[in-house]
Amino acid sequence: MKDIQPILNKALDGERISAEDATALLESKDFAKIGVAANEIRKRKNDENIVTYIIDRNINYTNVCNVVCTFCAFYRRPGKPDTYVHSIEEIEKRIDETIALGGTGVLMQGGLHPDFNIEWYEDLLSTLHKKYPNFQLHCFSPPEIHNISLISGLDYESIMRRLKAAGLNSMPGGGGEILDDEVRKRVSTKCTTQEWLDVMRAVHKVGLKSTATMMFGIGDNVSHRVKHLQRVRDVQDETGGFTAFIPWTFQRENTALGRKITEEPTGIDYLKMLAVSRIFFDNIQHIQSSWLTQGIRLGQAALGFGADDMGSIMIEENVVSAAGASNEANEKELRYQISEAGYRPQQRDILYNYIDREESASLDERKSMPLKNLSVAFAD
Numbered sequence: 001m002k003d004i005q006p007i008l009n010k011a012l013d014g015e016r017i018s019a020e021d022a023t024a025l026l027e028s029k030d031f032a033k034i035g036v037a038a039n040e041i042r043k044r045k046n047d048e049n050i051v052t053y054i055i056d057r058n059i060n061y062t063n064v065c066n067v068v069c070t071f072c073a074f075y076r077r078p079g080k081p082d083t084y085v086h087s088i089e090e091i092e093k094r095i096d097e098t099i100a101l102g103g104t105g106v107l108m109q110g111g112l113h114p115d116f117n118i119e120w121y122e123d124l125l126s127t128l129h130k131k132y133p134n135f136q137l138h139c140f141s142p143p144e145i146h147n148i149s150l151i152s153g154l155d156y157e158s159i160m161r162r163l164k165a166a167g168l169n170s171m172p173g174g175g176g177e178i179l180d181d182e183v184r185k186r187v188s189t190k191c192t193t194q195e196w197l198d199v200m201r202a203v204h205k206v207g208l209k210s211t212a213t214m215m216f217g218i219g220d221n222v223s224h225r226v227k228h229l230q231r232v233r234d235v236q237d238e239t240g241g242f243t244a245f246i247p248w249t250f251q252r253e254n255t256a257l258g259r260k261i262t263e264e265p266t267g268i269d270y271l272k273m274l275a276v277s278r279i280f281f282d283n284i285q286h287i288q289s290s291w292l293t294q295g296i297r298l299g300q301a302a303l304g305f306g307a308d309d310m311g312s313i314m315i316e317e318n319v320v321s322a323a324g325a326s327n328e329a330n331e332k333e334l335r336y337q338i339s340e341a342g343y344r345p346q347q348r349d350i351l352y353n354y355i356d357r358e359e360s361a362s363l364d365e366r367k368s369m370p371l372k373n374l375s376v377a378f379a380d
């Protein structure tokens with residue numbers, strides 16, 4: 001087994017590690033040593049006393065989906081009896097509930113609906129933006145943008161300009177899974193690696209930020225995972241538009257792929273991937289713990305392996321929970337886990353600005369408050 005200390009020293013000296021180095025780290029059994037280095041780099045990159053989290057809601061506006069991903073338990077084929085599309089009133093009701101809980105935004109994604117063109121998405125965003133001008137709309141993903149492109153015949157940049165003008169604030173990095181077509185083509189008929197990366201280039205080109213994600217354990221090996229890291233880092237070198245990287249492991253329950261896969265990533269695989277991500281991405285500011293998929297305790301442990309953010313309290317999430325992840329946490333629990341790990345919990349918005357919340361404000365007052373005035377009333 002290769003000695004990994006020179007690689008870790010290189011990273012600790014501020015030098016960029018290569019794909020070959022990342023491979024050696026992921027193949028190493030010395031995950032504790034990798035974690036220590038990642039944690040040191042995390043402390044230099046972000047406030048070492050603070051771990052951030054966001055209060056938002058994941059609204060899945062439709063489960064109708066035109067493609068097949070064998071790792072997905074959420075989608076329903078068009079025309080099936082248990083399909084749904086949320087009405088604008090239903091979405092607004094969920095946003096009101098989110099604001100009442102101190103939420104600052106919504107993460108809205110759905111299946112790839114065969115009939116929704118650019119105008120449908122523009123209407124949705126502009127209606128919400130008009131009613132909630134200060135509430136952040138963090139919506140869609142590269143596969144949805146690619147689907148709009150197929151339906152409306154527009155290029156990615158034109159789509160992103162129009163969605164931004166309609167009120168989109170930023171885009172989640174969903175649908176990345178493993179950015180290597182050898183793996184993607186085996187498990188999904190949605191957009192290719194190149195298309196995913198090109199959508200992200202367009203998102204950043206129009207001045208929006210996004211996150212980048214990775215879901216591993218879908219038949220990929222270390223080489224595929226490293227290619228994924230490299231491709232995301234290359235785009236970030238070009239655009240600087242990724243705010244955070246969020247890796248997690250495949251949730252197998254109720255999925256066609258889950259019945260076939262015999263080897264699942266372990267907790268150690270997850271922590272190692274997280275730590276290697278922190279070390280590899282010298283150009284991405286934040287690494288997010290995915291407690292929703294990994295469980296709150298492993299999510300908490302991730303804070304010692306390079307993560308500086310705990311993500312969302314997740315008031316509603318259907319895609320991951322359909323595949324068997326049933327982890328729940330309210331704000332109090334999330335703050336407790338962060339505090340017990342030795343950090344000060346800090347609410348943030350979608351763009352990682354700190355939020356200080358006025359607990360006594362009424363729902364109507366909160367709806368009309370500028371974000372900067374919504375602020376923390378917690379004692380710690």
Ligand code: SF4
Pocket residue numbers: 065066067068069072073074075110111112143188190
């Ligand atoms: S992961 Fe997304 S694109 Fe794939 S089947 Fe599920 S809803 Fe559709």
